[in-house]
Amino acid sequence: MAQYVPALEYYAGGLPLVSTSYASSEYYFGINLQPLCNPTDVSYTIMPNMAYFEFLPVDDATTGEVVAPEGDAARLVDLARVEAGREYEVVITTYAGLNRYRVGDVLRVAGYHNAAPRFTFVRRKNVLLSVESDKTDEVELQRAVERASELLRPHGAFVAEYTSHACTKRIPGHYVIYWELLTTSDEAVSKETIDGCCLQMEEALNAVYRQSRVADGSVGPLEILVVRPGTFEELMDYAISRGASINQYKVPRCVALPPVVDLLDSCVVSAHFSPGLPHWTPARRND
Known part of the structure; x- marks a missing residue:
């Protein structure tokens, strides 16, 4: 939590x-x-x-x-x-x-x-996201979201809810992060700021992910999809309508079911991709 x-x-x-x-x-x-x-x-x-x-x-x-x-x-x-x-x-x-x-x-x-x-x-314990050889778990995803959220604070905004999806509809596959933002000021968060959040998230992910992005090219740029307010309430209503307990319900940190992905995609108000490559340095060999 x-x-x-x-x-x-x-x-x-x-x-x-x-x-x-x-x-x-x-x-x-x-x-x-x-x-x-x-x-x-x-x-x-x-x-x-x-x-x-x-x-x-x-x-x-x-x-x-x-x-x-x-x-x-x-x-x-x-x-x-x-x-x-x-x-x-x-x-x-x-x-x-x-x-x-x-x-x-x-x-x-x-x-x-x-x-x-x-x-x-x-x-x-379960791995949340994986496209190829990369593996990202819940705590790492949370850490990456927190790091990226720091760019939102000067604009009076933060991430109210989020979930993720490993999109493999095209090659290479990439991470999709759905964000519902809460703003405490009248200032709008610019596209450039959220684009920068994509890169900040990638910088916070593990070395295998960054190697896949930089050296192997087996993972595409991370994408943040900002959804309209109330989206995650709709997601909860959908889960409860299909038998989930309202007392036990927790926002899933990774989604894969096509109806759930379709629901989230229908609520998207803006899409953002990482504008560059994260830092990665190959390990030195000791010959």
Whole structure:
């Protein structure tokens, strides 16, 4: 929910933003013992009496690939043996009958409260975007949106909602980012500014993506499509009309279903492409 912090801070007018607990539809995991901390510093202490918690180590924070394959219980780590600074995918066994259920959340051990580990939420484990050899996950996409949003602040605007799509209708394929903007002033955001946001997003993405753009030419320029206000409410209405729970609904950070892509495309008010190539330097060989 990090993308909502700027909007919440704007409307809260200085009131503290409090995240009290970490839970999902599967189970209740833990609580934030420092509720008045900065939203970027929130961590949750797991409550071991709620369920039996185990963790799959994540081998690389960039790719998000899990070391242990499906069904390999040998690499599972219990709550008492997690290591500070490492990332894990959480696995739970519950009183209700879930047995070693992979929730899909990746957590990082941020420290300890007495002997109980504190975890920060990192991302969902699935890769969001991929055109060729590139892989971009949720946390990386969020970071890129935040970096690009800095160009909007002088114009009194920020990204209220966003989602993404890997467009492969033409060669090379490219990333499409749908933005719904919220403006706090009468000044319009210029085309040049949003074009620059495209390049800023590319600069924030990983080296494999930038190599694909610069050296390989296997990924095309990133595209930002600005949609009209209310678009993401229409997207929620569409999901609910097809059975999604209004209590559990979250804006998808990547869309692929043709009806959803068509809905977003029908709401576009302006299209913008990256005006240049992101920085990329080939790795040096040590012969």
